Amino acid sequence: MHIYNDDIRREAKAIDAEHDREMRSTTELLDRLFDDEGRVSRRTKADVILGGFDRRRFLRIGGLSILTASVLAACGSDEDATEPDETTTTTEGAAGDVTILRTASSIELLAVDVYDQAIKAEVVKTKAVADAAKLFQGHHRQHADALIAKTKELGGEPFDKPNQAVLAAFQPKLAAALGSEAGVLALALELERTAAATYQSSVSQFGDVKLAQVAMSIGGIEARHAALLAVVQNQPGAPDVFHKTTGAVAAGTGV
């Protein structure tokens, strides 16, 4: 673990400032608790002090959260004072990140499905290309697993099925593509480019910038898949100076 001198000093100063704020709140809390007009019920007072009185708990409960919650609520009535509900806030950022991850896992599973159909169609006769298709399918399965795990880690409900909306968009081309090796290669290239663009696009959308590394650990590979498929079809493997988000699937599509 690394820790920086400047950060330590800044933290110490912040601790001091926070202590002063908490002390003001605590003093005000005590004033309210022992209000002469008796507006705070015995139950509320007991609850605030409960827990085997020790300094650490007292400091924690003496903070503004208690002041603005139980005590203020209790000031309105006596024994009937009800405790406010605990609220949890799901930030828009966190929920948005989960949606992006769910979309990504659904696209990976779509890719697994498409490669599966291509392999079963047995129209790819070039061994190196057939081997690459199986390898890429395996990669997409691993990508999906990683994204599902990440979604759970963030407290989201993972999406573990192929994206039906994107599949519907590919469907008209799918049947024709499965008729020949060239068709399969063209479709696979389009699919990989779509996936790569989607990951790049997600970097701009994540609320947590740390997820950019997760996205590009996969996005870079989709780009590599696309490069190989392009070269096999005598197209430029790296056609753009800067990679583009053209064709990216919008977060939330199909999930």
Add this chain to the structure above:
Amino acid sequence: MEITEKALRHLVQDVDEQHRSGMRTLRDDIGDAHAFALSSRRQLLTGAGVGAAALAAVGLLGPRAARAEEVTVVEKPPTPEEMAAHAMSIELAAVEAYKAAAASGKVTTPAVAGAAATFMRHHQEHAAALGSLAGSLAVRTANKTLLQQVGDQITAAKDENAVVRVAYTVENAAAATYFVSLGAEKMTKRMAEAIASILPVESQHAVVLGTVLGLLPGTDAPELIPNFETIGGAIDPAKFPA
């Protein structure tokens, strides 16, 4: 259990005095400490009491950490501008490397020479874009250490394939470097977006050069198309300063 208002107020005052007493010596303690464990500000307030006195009480201050985890006080992590400057120096080194490859006379296949020229232009544009992000830290010259290494390898290369192998390694190293930097502590969205537009291109360069070498994905050349982008071969700013 009963506790009077007076007792409560005394306890609060007691905590306040402890905190202030501790804070008076904290500055000196920080200066003396070489290794200690420090949790977040909120944890300090709620878990270990306040102020230096409380920290000392749980053995968190002093030259030797009370915790099992070793902590090292180090320099600050790079800023986005510093990361951009380092990446810029690598891009400029790649430009010079492709120039050296062309000048070596060893790259004779037209398609390979064409790809090399294209990739060189890509790296020039990448450098320019990173220069904007680096601001006043933008560099004008290639990464000296990297260029020296790559230059020596190109000079020593026996044939076209050996030169292409050097370029292949540089492209994979560049992709890995960008990938590592995405995990940097001070990464910003703006910098991440720039990297997300460049990393895939370096990866694609590597694949194209890998196909020139006849490499096949999978066990033959796992680094050609791995399952996830890797940090292997990333160019360390400490060893290759901008």
